Amino acid sequence: MRLRVRIVxxxxxxxxxxxxxxxxxELRADDLGPDAPFAPTAQQIExxxxxxxxxxxxxxxxxxxxxxxxxxxxxxxxxxxxxxSNLTPDxxxxxxxxxAGHFWRALHEGRSRDGHLLYPAFPYTxxxxxxxxxxxAIFAYLRTLPAVAAPIRPHALRxxxxxxxxxxxxxxxxxxxxxxxxEPKQSAEWNRGAYLVRGLGHCSACHGERNVFGATDEPLALxxxxxxxxxxxxxxxxxxEEAGVAGWTVNDVVALLGTGSTPHASTTGPMAEVVARSLQxxxxxxxxxxxxxxxxIPQAPARQRISSSxxxxxxxxxxxxIYRKHCADCHGDDGKGTPGSWPALAGNRAANMDSVANPxxxxxxxxxxxxxxxxxxxxxxxxxxxxxxxxxxxxxxxxVRASWGNTAAPVRSFDVARHRQGRVNY
Amino acid sequence: xxxxxALVLALALGSSAIAAESSDGMAKRVAACTTxxxxxxxATSDGYFPRIAGKPAGYLYNQLxxxxxxxxxxxxxxxxxxxxxxxxxxxxxxxFASLELTYPPPQTLGASSALLERGRKLVTAGDGAREIPAxxxxxxxxxxxxxxxxxxxxxxxxxYLNGQLGAWKTQQRHAxxxxxxxxxAGRLNAADVEAISAWLSSQPVPVPSxxxxxxxxxxxxxxxxAPQ
Numbered sequence: 001m002r003l004r005v006r007i008v009x010x011x012x013x014x015x016x017x018x019x020x021x022x023x024x025x026e027l028r029a030d031d032l033g034p035d036a037p038f039a040p041t042a043q044q045i046e047x048x049x050x051x052x053x054x055x056x057x058x059x060x061x062x063x064x065x066x067x068x069x070x071x072x073x074x075x076x077x078x079x080x081x082x083x084x085s086n087l088t089p090d091x092x093x094x095x096x097x098x099x100a101g102h103f104w105r106a107l108h109e110g111r112s113r114d115g116h117l118l119y120p121a122f123p124y125t126x127x128x129x130x131x132x133x134x135x136x137a138i139f140a141y142l143r144t145l146p147a148v149a150a151p152i153r154p155h156a157l158r159x160x161x162x163x164x165x166x167x168x169x170x171x172x173x174x175x176x177x178x179x180x181x182x183e184p185k186q187s188a189e190w191n192r193g194a195y196l197v198r199g200l201g202h203c204s205a206c207h208g209e210r211n212v213f214g215a216t217d218e219p220l221a222l223x224x225x226x227x228x229x230x231x232x233x234x235x236x237x238x239x240x241e242e243a244g245v246a247g248w249t250v251n252d253v254v255a256l257l258g259t260g261s262t263p264h265a266s267t268t269g270p271m272a273e274v275v276a277r278s279l280q281x282x283x284x285x286x287x288x289x290x291x292x293x294x295x296x297i298p299q300a301p302a303r304q305r306i307s308s309s310x311x312x313x314x315x316x317x318x319x320x321x322i323y324r325k326h327c328a329d330c331h332g333d334d335g336k337g338t339p340g341s342w343p344a345l346a347g348n349r350a351a352n353m354d355s356v357a358n359p360x361x362x363x364x365x366x367x368x369x370x371x372x373x374x375x376x377x378x379x380x381x382x383x384x385x386x387x388x389x390x391x392x393x394x395x396x397x398x399x400v401r402a403s404w405g406n407t408a409a410p411v412r413s414f415d416v417a418r419h420r421q422g423r424v425n426y
Numbered sequence: 427x428x429x430x431x432a433l434v435l436a437l438a439l440g441s442s443a444i445a446a447e448s449s450d451g452m453a454k455r456v457a458a459c460t461t462x463x464x465x466x467x468x469a470t471s472d473g474y475f476p477r478i479a480g481k482p483a484g485y486l487y488n489q490l491x492x493x494x495x496x497x498x499x500x501x502x503x504x505x506x507x508x509x510x511x512x513x514x515x516x517x518x519x520x521x522f523a524s525l526e527l528t529y530p531p532p533q534t535l536g537a538s539s540a541l542l543e544r545g546r547k548l549v550t551a552g553d554g555a556r557e558i559p560a561x562x563x564x565x566x567x568x569x570x571x572x573x574x575x576x577x578x579x580x581x582x583x584x585x586y587l588n589g590q591l592g593a594w595k596t597q598q599r600h601a602x603x604x605x606x607x608x609x610x611a612g613r614l615n616a617a618d619v620e621a622i623s624a625w626l627s628s629q630p631v632p633v634p635s636x637x638x639x640x641x642x643x644x645x646x647x648x649x650x651x652a653p654q
Contacts, residue, residue, distance in 0.1 A: 063496075064495060064496035064504075065495040065496035065497060272508075272509050273508070273509060275509075276508075276509035277509075330454075330457070341451070341454065365502065365505060366458045366461070366506060367505070367506065368458065368506060368507075368509065368510065369509075370509035370510070371509060371510045371511035371513075371514045376511060376513065376514060377455060377514050377517065378455075378510075378514075379451075379454065379455050379457075380455070380457070380458045380506065381458060382457050382458040382460075382461035383458065383461060383462070383502055383506070384461065385502070386461070386462055387461065
């Protein structure tokens, strides 16, 4: 008996000791040695500017109205607010004292210049796949920005998330350094798309489902998830009922990513920002590569849909009255929309998703696709948060989801009330 | 600066390129605006949202940029226009500026005559001792604004006027530097704000309600939004 207790105790001490040792290893940064000379070419700088757009770095690393890349934007997470850093070459508050090696280590390993661990709100779980060559090009570009001295805002994270040991534990569980390995069986175009989607594009940061620790379950899956804090649902790219594009033409995917709209789908909310700031600036070959990769994602089989037949007839009737008053002018009595201006709601994937987050947000907040070269003067959806109460929003959405062949589940007032508390995403 | 140059350019180029297109479904493209700002951008005095119809294009354009770039904060507004190009924002501004509407008479506010008189005095004569210029010096004798970028002050809800003057005082609302309205609002006390809002919101909108051409050689304060 005594011996058993002893064995258990020794085993426990060993396990704890190993765990602590593992964390100590995680916390320790390698010495990068003296800075290697870095003399970027004009071509490298231009390439870096393009890649920074592909990574949409400026979206997080610029506060509204402040100089681009000067940091300070608060990224809200379930664990507190992480303030994006200043990427301009200011010595005190920016990355003026960083070497190309430091920058590469930040992308590849998620460590700051002094070796401390960075929070994965900076998506190094994706950026770890970025090549050293691309990292150097982005660094070269950032060095050309005007240096901006901007006060460094400390993160406002709750205990224990504000602790490097906790972050080290998170990394042991959910992060491994990686490099992009091309699939020899796939085309060069497919591999380019995979590299952009999984790496710089960090699509899984939104389109991946997150667990309670804020980690995407399958690191690079695109099976859809609620974007933390923003209260928008980033639909699954692996589902024909959500945002999968396996059945689309490549040209339609390229048009959606490059212009924000196609005749049968458009981007609003957080995706409008991605198109506006990043995707519309990508080259046609890169957009095609992304499209080809996205089309190859294995599509989940169609689910047994929850039927809308359970909708309360009185609610449907009330929803129909609201629809004819507020919606039919643009979307049509028949739900067929107005081609080129307003989408059809009959068969509309966004309106009929199992997650009711986006339909509710669209009715409450409205929204426009971005102005782009291909769609410079977008039509938009009015916000009805001021006009319709929770029960009315639920009724009209329930009506839409049960009409013209749509068979999606009813929307409850309770759902609308929950999302009304959500903030618009910026 | 970039936006100021764009504005000057656009106003100088006049109607040509943009106006040629602006009849193309503009009313429908801006359906999201009129949900709150009233039919055709004509808000009434019983709500909060300001009218936008008939205000000078330069003013409306500046406000759209202010919302997009964080100098004004109203999340639902910023959200809607966040990813619109300067050219499209200007087109939207010009669309609403071009509307010439008639407005219903203002509602009776129940403000005391002393309060209204105090408001009238501040609006029409200012207060020299406290270096408060009269509103009419910049916003026009008829208070319908001055081209290209100074807004009219009539046809706006009392709560909205209170809200804006208060926002300037508490530095929640900003405009391009030098921010003349922030300076002036800083010199107003709460009772002044109450009086000005009460009096302005009780005045009828004259016909025509369009902003007049700039008549002042020199504004009393330098204004980044209306550079001279």
